[in-house]
Amino acid sequence: MDRAMRNGPEGRESGQPWVNRLAASDNAPFMRHLGATLKGQIDLVYVDPPFATGFHFSARVRVGESGREVVVPVYEDRWVGGMAGYLDMLTERFRSMRELLSDRGSIYVHLDYRAAARVRCLLDDLFGADSLINEIVWYYKTGGMPERLGFGRKHDTILYYAKDPARAIWNPQKEKSYLTHRYGFSNIAIHEDERGPYTWVNCRDVFDIPALRGNQPERVDFPTQKPEALLERVVLASSHEDSIVADFFCGSGTALVVAERLGRRWIGCDASPLAVHTTAKRLQAMNDVRGYEVIDEPRTDYAVGVSLQREGAELRVALTSVEPEGVDPLPESVRHLIEHWSDRVDWWEVEWRPHRARPRQDGGRGLAQRERDTRFPRWLSQRTRQRRVLELTSAPLSLPSGGGLVVTVADVLGNRCSIYVAL
Numbered sequence: 001m002d003r004a005m006r007n008g009p010e011g012r013e014s015g016q017p018w019v020n021r022l023a024a025s026d027n028a029p030f031m032r033h034l035g036a037t038l039k040g041q042i043d044l045v046y047v048d049p050p051f052a053t054g055f056h057f058s059a060r061v062r063v064g065e066s067g068r069e070v071v072v073p074v075y076e077d078r079w080v081g082g083m084a085g086y087l088d089m090l091t092e093r094f095r096s097m098r099e100l101l102s103d104r105g106s107i108y109v110h111l112d113y114r115a116a117a118r119v120r121c122l123l124d125d126l127f128g129a130d131s132l133i134n135e136i137v138w139y140y141k142t143g144g145m146p147e148r149l150g151f152g153r154k155h156d157t158i159l160y161y162a163k164d165p166a167r168a169i170w171n172p173q174k175e176k177s178y179l180t181h182r183y184g185f186s187n188i189a190i191h192e193d194e195r196g197p198y199t200w201v202n203c204r205d206v207f208d209i210p211a212l213r214g215n216q217p218e219r220v221d222f223p224t225q226k227p228e229a230l231l232e233r234v235v236l237a238s239s240h241e242d243s244i245v246a247d248f249f250c251g252s253g254t255a256l257v258v259a260e261r262l263g264r265r266w267i268g269c270d271a272s273p274l275a276v277h278t279t280a281k282r283l284q285a286m287n288d289v290r291g292y293e294v295i296d297e298p299r300t301d302y303a304v305g306v307s308l309q310r311e312g313a314e315l316r317v318a319l320t321s322v323e324p325e326g327v328d329p330l331p332e333s334v335r336h337l338i339e340h341w342s343d344r345v346d347w348w349e350v351e352w353r354p355h356r357a358r359p360r361q362d363g364g365r366g367l368a369q370r371e372r373d374t375r376f377p378r379w380l381s382q383r384t385r386q387r388r389v390l391e392l393t394s395a396p397l398s399l400p401s402g403g404g405l406v407v408t409v410a411d412v413l414g415n416r417c418s419i420y421v422a423l
C-alpha cells in the first residue's frame, strides 16, 4: 500500500508535508536512516521491546470466511549471549532513540521483572540517572496459574526518562481515586459512578489499568498487545498535538493507533511482517485515518484479476482472482485452510490515482515512493476478528476523470501486491 497522502501540519523534513510512516524493518537500520532527517525532532518514544523471556511468540491467524485458525511465529525473544546479548541489542538502539529525541522529548521503556533492573542501569548511563522521571508500575489483574514459588507477577515496569527534565513536555493527567472511607469534612469535590464515590487526583506512578481480555473489541490476536488506555495516558502526558510520537518495536501498533486518534504525528517500526500487517489493519479500520506510508520490502508476486462495472457516472471494481505467480508466499500450514481463492485474501483496497506511481526514488532501504499531497478516493474491504466476510465487489465509486486505480491485495500473512488499472 504505497499510500501516503496529505497529512497534518508541515513536517520539518526539508519543507515537505509530513507523512506518518510504518516500517517493516529491523529498527536499527531504520533509525539510522531516520537520523539523516529527524535527528532531535521526536518528542516521544514509547517502546515495548522483547523482555528477554527466552520464549518464541506466535499469533493466531484466521483464514478466510470460516476464520479457521493457524498459529504463525511472530518473533523470537532469545538472544545469542543470553542477557548480555540482549542488553547489547538494546544499547545500540537506545543510542539511536536518544539521537532522535528532541530537547523536550521523553522515552518510555516497557519491561517486566526479568530485564527492568539491568535496562535501568543501561538507561541511567545513556540518559543520566537524574533524567529518570518515573519508574512506573503498570498493575493488572489477569488470571492464570499461581506461581510454584512466590507471589503472582501482576505488574510491568515502564521506565520513563526525559532527555532534558527542565524542558520536557509534561501535561498532568488526572485519574479517579475511589474512596473507601469518607474522611469527615473536605472541600474536594466527590463524584460517584457505578463503582462508588471518587475524587479526581493527579495520576500516580502506579497505573491501575486493566490488561486486555479475550472478548475486548480492541484485541487483535497479537501476543503481548498492550491496552490503548495505557498508551493514551503516556501520549497525552508527554506529547503535544504537533509532536512526533514513535514506537520502534510497535508490535500490533497500539501506540500508533493511539497517536493517530489523538492527532499526533507518528512513526512505527517492527521487524515482523505480521506485526506490520496487524498494525496496518488496525489503522485502516479507524474512521478517517490520515494518510500514512508503509515502508517495506518489495511486493509479493500475485496475479490479481479485477473487472470494472460501470453504473452511469460511477464505477464498481470486482476482485475476480488472486493466485501466486511462482512460489506461493503462504506456508503449507496456511494453504491447507484455503478452500476458495478469496480465503487467501485478508483485505483489499481500491484507490484512485491521477497517474501511475513513479518508480521508487528515496534510495533508502526499500523506501516506497511517496504520493504526498492528496487524499484520493478509496474503498476498502477487510476481514476482522469479528467479521469474516470479504466483499468482492466494491461500492459504487465516483471518481475524477482520467487517472487509474491502484488495487492492493493483502494475504492473511500481510504479503501484499498492487496492480495499476488505467481508466
Ligand SMILES: C[S@@+](CC[C@H](N)C(=O)[O-])C[C@H]1O[C@@H](n2cnc3c(N)ncnc32)[C@H](O)[C@@H]1O
Pocket (backbone or CB within 6 Å): 025, 026, 027, 028, 048, 049, 050, 074, 075, 222, 223, 224, 225, 226, 227, 248, 249, 250, 251, 252, 253, 254, 255, 269, 270, 271, 272, 275
Ligand atoms: C512486546 S512486542 C510489542 C507489542 C506492542 N507494544 C503492542 O501493543 O502490540 C515486541 C515487538 O518487537 C518486535 N521486534 C523485536 N526485535 C525487533 C527489531 N530489532 N526491530 C524491530 N522490531 C523488533 C517484535 O517483532 C515484536 O512485535
